[in-house]
Amino acid sequence: MKIEKGQPGYLKALKSKYLTWALAEFAIVAAVFILGYVQTKTKQNLFTIVAVVGCLPAAKMLVEYITVSPHKGIEPEKYMEIEEKAPLVMRIYDLLITSTEKAMPIDALVISGHVVCGYAGSPRTDEAAVAKHIKDVLKDNRYDKMTVKIFHDYAMFLARAEGLNNIAAVERPEDDQNERNIRNVLFSISM
Secondary structure (H helix, E strand, O other): OOOOOOOOOHHHHHHHHHHHHHHHHHHHHHHHHHHHHHHHOOOOOHHHHHHHHHHHHHHHHHHHHHHHOOOOOOOHHHHHHHHHHOOOOEEEEEEEEEOOOOEEEEEEEEEEOOEEEEEOOOOOOOHHHHHHHHHHHHHHOOOOOOEEEEEOOHHHHHHHHHHHHHHHHHHOOOOOHHHHHHHHHHHHOEO
């Protein structure tokens, strides 16, 4: 089963995919170079040029793997607890939000109405900077007056998610298209 963006385990699957592709592409580059050398007995041939050009996509995959590799996804216990305590709000897991400065991992996000609330367990994530970045991107996509809060403290995040779930139980709109659109905007700024 393919793990999609926003599901738990996505970062682990992404690491595995990037590493596999990088190794496969470098193996193809090496095979093309060796084939050219064996056939012509010199490095100065067309196969060498193809191999050098083939290093570009292989190196891109390696860079993507290096970017994702230090980040871990949400722990299964926390995932199960969030699923249990906030079933009525939109939940997103294992995001790696990218800005022009850096990549910031977010373990879980909940979206309800005009509120986006997240949990970032990694000390590398600057909660104020990622919240501002998300709010700016949402504003650029015509989602004004959004409240965005990112927590390092899991208990505070869970309490906020439960509160949003309780509000959603009372004021649940029939169509959650707004939340899906916000989710898609967040997906567009994450790896």
